[in-house]
Amino acid sequence: MNEDILINITPQETRVALVLQGAVQELHIERTLTRGLAGNVYLGKVVRVLPGMQSAFIDIGLERAAFLHVADIWEARSHDGGNAPPTPIEKLLFDGQVLTVQVIKDPIGTKGARLSTQISIAGRMLVYLPQDQHIGISQKIEKEAERERLRARLQSLLPADEKGGYIVRTMAEEASSDDIGADVDYLRKTWGAIVQGARTLPPTTLLYQDLSLAQRVLRDFVHDETASIQVDSRENFIKLAEFAQVYTPSVLSRMAHYTGERPLFDLYGVEEEILRALGRRVDLKSGGYLIVDQTEAMTTIDVNTGGYVGGRNFADTIFKTNLEAAHAIARQLRLRNLGGIIILDFIDMENNEHRNAVLAELKKTLARDRTKVSVSSFSALGLVEMTRKRTRESLAHILCEPCPACSGKGQVKTSRTICYEILRELLREAKQFNPREFRIVASQEVIDLFLEEESQHLAMLGDFIGKRISLQVEKGYHQEQYDVILM
Numbered sequence: 001m002n003e004d005i006l007i008n009i010t011p012q013e014t015r016v017a018l019v020l021q022g023a024v025q026e027l028h029i030e031r032t033l034t035r036g037l038a039g040n041v042y043l044g045k046v047v048r049v050l051p052g053m054q055s056a057f058i059d060i061g062l063e064r065a066a067f068l069h070v071a072d073i074w075e076a077r078s079h080d081g082g083n084a085p086p087t088p089i090e091k092l093l094f095d096g097q098v099l100t101v102q103v104i105k106d107p108i109g110t111k112g113a114r115l116s117t118q119i120s121i122a123g124r125m126l127v128y129l130p131q132d133q134h135i136g137i138s139q140k141i142e143k144e145a146e147r148e149r150l151r152a153r154l155q156s157l158l159p160a161d162e163k164g165g166y167i168v169r170t171m172a173e174e175a176s177s178d179d180i181g182a183d184v185d186y187l188r189k190t191w192g193a194i195v196q197g198a199r200t201l202p203p204t205t206l207l208y209q210d211l212s213l214a215q216r217v218l219r220d221f222v223h224d225e226t227a228s229i230q231v232d233s234r235e236n237f238i239k240l241a242e243f244a245q246v247y248t249p250s251v252l253s254r255m256a257h258y259t260g261e262r263p264l265f266d267l268y269g270v271e272e273e274i275l276r277a278l279g280r281r282v283d284l285k286s287g288g289y290l291i292v293d294q295t296e297a298m299t300t301i302d303v304n305t306g307g308y309v310g311g312r313n314f315a316d317t318i319f320k321t322n323l324e325a326a327h328a329i330a331r332q333l334r335l336r337n338l339g340g341i342i343i344l345d346f347i348d349m350e351n352n353e354h355r356n357a358v359l360a361e362l363k364k365t366l367a368r369d370r371t372k373v374s375v376s377s378f379s380a381l382g383l384v385e386m387t388r389k390r391t392r393e394s395l396a397h398i399l400c401e402p403c404p405a406c407s408g409k410g411q412v413k414t415s416r417t418i419c420y421e422i423l424r425e426l427l428r429e430a431k432q433f434n435p436r437e438f439r440i441v442a443s444q445e446v447i448d449l450f451l452e453e454e455s456q457h458l459a460m461l462g463d464f465i466g467k468r469i470s471l472q473v474e475k476g477y478h479q480e481q482y483d484v485i486l487m
Contacts, residue, residue: 002227007214008265009233014213017270024273026334029398030213037103039210045203046097051090061204064112074118074131098203121190124220125172128187132165140170157181186247218244222251229255232264277335288321298341318347319354323361330365339390348382405478412479415445419454423461425484430465435486437468442482447473
């Protein structure tokens, strides 16, 4: 099955959509303002060494000087072998010294960025440690035999002149030797460019920036079934083509600059898909539907038959709805980038064969997810528990914020409830104060109710407290918002 990758680039953000057979499968968004500095490599200049704090301030061209502690200086650790206290910072650094540093923590508030002199460059399957010679394996790969196999496999692919070390990531388990070799080549080229820049460029220069979303797409997302990569910005298409020429030449032939009159995302219906992915309800072609609820602790997905009445009998209807839902759930997880604990509530099936078939179909559709997924069997309550690794913020967290009216509850008090709250507030205020008049300032819906169905209750309260009560509509107020003003 051929997959198309659409890249929409504007100065403020980059959006990527993966489309398979006309349906959007994944959405990725990166905004320029929120792109962090962690991972960036700079040519820094020592501004001041602080022996009392065993640290130094380094100018890397940012608004505030960055911070380097002696524990993050690679030379201090490598010389003592980890058995003795690190070499004092005043013996390692001096004011005005130029050195290559990497940001390990973004600036926060009034604090500058935190730095390290140990450089690490992340690839798709490997992390390169150019100053180390150790080959490490991700702790997530637990079987010792598999760890040794991967270590030996990587060593056999390394060039004879390799002096650096590597950490093997979990993605390398299923990768081919060609893919691992390509990753090694990419990382060595990147380090070579950093070294060359450090020799020739002035201090405070940015030597390496972690890849942009569009570049990561070329490095990580393209595979044998990728038919095309369309970029709607000519300037960025040229830059991406230059990047691909050096680091991922195999994707060049599939890259194209989109020049159509209609926006690229409109042409493929991606904008509409984004709107749907922000809603709770997902309609199935059969007439059934999903309800997706994302909370802090977990995400729940409920399957309903809706208007689907096909099939020979009710059990058959349920089975077919659940099979279709399995495909829709897998797609929604990718589309919305839902991570953490996920609870799936399929429609109850009494037939064990049906349950096993639905579970098998779910696992099959989840197999193409590039994010690590773990699925359990049906529980005693008929629920399927699964986890999906959190790799980035969910689509809703990137594009949305809690509703100012309901503060994320997903519901607001009725206008009648607010009316009764206001009546209680008036009575409370009348017992404490003696104004000439009370004025109720509220939303149109609440004021309308006071003028109509609740007018008698308002008049009765006015007679009871012996004060005039006036009404005022405030168009900017949401339904739960009101004020009682003493005149």
